Amino acid sequence: MGAPLTFKRVLSSGWLSFRRNGSLTVATILVMILTLSVIGGLLLLSVVTNSVLRDLEQKIDILVKFNKGTPENQILSVKRDIEALEDVAEVSYISADEALVNFRELHKNDPDILASLEELGSENPLPANLSVVGKESKNLAKVAEYIRGKNYPAIEPDGINYFEEENQRAIKNLSAIVRGIRTIGISIILVLGAISMLIAYNTVWIAIFTAREEINIMKLVGATNWYVRGPFIVEGALHGALAALVTTLLFFPVVWVASFQILKIGATVNLQTYFNENFVEFGLILLVIGVILGVGSSMIAIRRYLKI
Amino acid sequence: MILFENVSKIYSPTSIALQDVTLEIQPREFVSLVGPSGAGKSTILKLLIAEEMPTEGRVLLDGMEVTGLTLGELPYLRRRVGMVFQDYKLLANKTVYENIAFAMEAAGKADTEIQKSVPEALEIVDLVEKREHFPHELSGGEKQRVAIARAIINQPDVLMADEPTGNLDPVNTWEIVRLLQKINELGTTVLLATHDKQIVDYLDRRVISLERGKVIRDEMKGKYDL
Numbered sequence: 030m031g032a033p034l035t036f037k038r039v040l041s042s043g044w045l046s047f048r049r050n051g052s053l054t055v056a057t058i059l060v061m062i063l064t065l066s067v068i069g070g071l072l073l074l075s076v077v078t079n080s081v082l083r084d085l086e087q088k089i090d091i092l093v094k095f096n097k098g099t100p101e102n103q104i105l106s107v108k109r110d111i112e113a114l115e116d117v118a119e120v121s122y123i124s125a126d127e128a129l130v131n132f133r134e135l136h137k138n139d140p141d142i143l144a145s146l147e148e149l150g151s152e153n154p155l156p157a158n159l160s161v162v163g164k165e166s167k168n169l170a171k172v173a174e175y176i177r178g179k180n181y182p183a184i185e186p187d188g189i190n191y192f193e194e195e196n197q198r199a200i201k202n203l204s205a206i207v208r209g210i211r212t213i214g215i216s217i218i219l220v221l222g223a224i225s226m227l228i229a230y231n232t233v234w235i236a237i238f239t240a241r242e243e244i245n246i247m248k249l250v251g252a253t254n255w256y257v258r259g260p261f262i263v264e265g266a267l268h269g270a271l272a273a274l275v276t277t278l279l280f281f282p283v284v285w286v287a288s289f290q291i292l293k294i295g296a297t298v299n300l301q302t303y304f305n306e307n308f309v310e311f312g313l314i315l316l317v318i319g320v321i322l323g324v325g326s327s328m329i330a331i332r333r334y335l336k337i
Numbered sequence: 338m339i340l341f342e343n344v345s346k347i348y349s350p351t352s353i354a355l356q357d358v359t360l361e362i363q364p365r366e367f368v369s370l371v372g373p374s375g376a377g378k379s380t381i382l383k384l385l386i387a388e389e390m391p392t393e394g395r396v397l398l399d400g401m402e403v404t405g406l407t408l409g410e411l412p413y414l415r416r417r418v419g420m421v422f423q424d425y426k427l428l429a430n431k432t433v434y435e436n437i438a439f440a441m442e443a444a445g446k447a448d449t450e451i452q453k454s455v456p457e458a459l460e461i462v463d464l465v466e467k468r469e470h471f472p473h474e475l476s477g478g479e480k481q482r483v484a485i486a487r488a489i490i491n492q493p494d495v496l497m498a499d500e501p502t503g504n505l506d507p508v509n510t511w512e513i514v515r516l517l518q519k520i521n522e523l524g525t526t527v528l529l530a531t532h533d534k535q536i537v538d539y540l541d542r543r544v545i546s547l548e549r550g551k552v553i554r555d556e557m558k559g560k561y562d563l
Binding site: 034035038046242243245246247248249250251252253254256335 | 411439487491
């Protein structure tokens with residue numbers, strides 16, 4: 030038997046029953062939309078939590094203040110030393126001028142502070158500094174210790190600011206939250222995923238149960254198992270694909286609303302921008318999961334009717 | 338040639354469908370299987386297409402052991418044996434044309450061959466006008482003719498009909514019987530399971546009488562005589 034011919038017939042037959050099975054098709058797709066929405070929602074939730082955590086970790090840094098008037102090349106040499114450390118992710122240099130600009134910006138609504146700055150005239154009271162961000166915030170203590178140990182003359186006495194106790198506590202809390210979110214997230218995925226798969230399987234099973242007489246006839250006129258199974262698999266794949274498409278479209282308004290709420294609680298992640306940039310990948314992930322779900326359910330559900 | 342060698346089909350000690358049946362059917366024969374309900378007529382047909390497996394004994398079709406086929410080989414056996422049922426077993430969501438074409442598609446025949454053969458089969462069963470109708474738009478006799486067209490479309494060696502006239506009025510019954518005769522004359526072995534005395538007497542061909550799973554009579558020019 031010509032394989033391309035059979036493949037063509039299986040495809041068109043699957044497409045035909047997809048169209049003719051009206052209400053059952055709708056029911057199956059609805060359940061799959063539910064499943065994919067849960068998975069998609071958790072996917073986006075993990076983006077948000079990861080980004081919030083990264084934000085928070087970025088805020089934990091070591092601030093190294095230099096003596097006033099330290100030449101820039103000396104500061105940059107210290108910067109290179111620190112950058113060479115394994116635990117350091119990034120070192121940024123903020124010159125005294127930049128520090129002053131930042132300071133003004135930060136306190137632009139505070140006339141008292143601005144007034145006292147004016148009193149100083151052209152003199153800049155702020156030192157140049159380096160901000161050191163670790164690869165993992167828990168290793169920052171080690172980095173701070175190292176810098177202290179070097180006794181750089183250019184660094185102000187007590188110029189290495191690392192709020193060890195506060196930071197440690199914050200990091201500990203943070204890690205606990207991260208672990209909590211991951212555990213809860215995975216549990217939700219497992220439980221809801223299993224429930225949705227059972228419902229999807231059940232719906233497909235009903236579809237195949239309805240068609241059992243048809244399957245029996247196909248077998249009796251000499252159709253091979255793959256010829257019988259094929260259209261159901263095509264139909265399952267179409268269910269999954271359509272459900273993935275609808276779910277992705279549904280996420281546009283959902284993300285639009287959620288994005289505002291997330292920005293309101295102070296996170297810097299813009300979920301909407303992220304989604305707009307990544308919805309193709311997002312859709313493809315759902316497509317793959319949807320098709321696997323549809324095809325898998327069909328294959329399992331049809332198995333018992335092929336043993337004639 | 339169809340050969341049943343000491344075949345038994347036993348579901349349980351109190352439910353014996355066939356008991357030690359030995360039969361030989363030559364090509365181009367027209368054989369009627371007669372007997373009351375539960376005598377084992379349908380079981381013989383089901384064993385021949387391996388829809389059921391015998392508890393004991395062997396079933397052979399042209400030297401091929403039906404009882405030894407794997408699941409993957411069954412479709413090829415079934416394309417050599419056309420099957421007609423009392424309840425027609427047509428696909429409800431396919432038209433007359435599609436129902437017949439389906440058996441050819443499943444057998445992997447080319448589209449051009451299908452487009453040529455299906456109209457010919459429709460001609461034989463006299464349903465050219467109804468080719469685009471769905472089964473629910475047809476009378477019982479018409480449905481059975483579609484089923485016969487489907488059964489012969491792959492030019493099987495054997496056509497089996499299990500009570501094909503059981504649901505039909507006399508006029509339609511005779512149409513079906515004449516159709517089976519015509520197919521037999523064209524060279525196909527026909528196995529007809531029936532309990533219609535008139536048909537069997539009219540045919541005047543070989544009759545195998547069954548009772549409680551046993552062959553009680555096998556006559557080359559038989560009458561319905563139980």
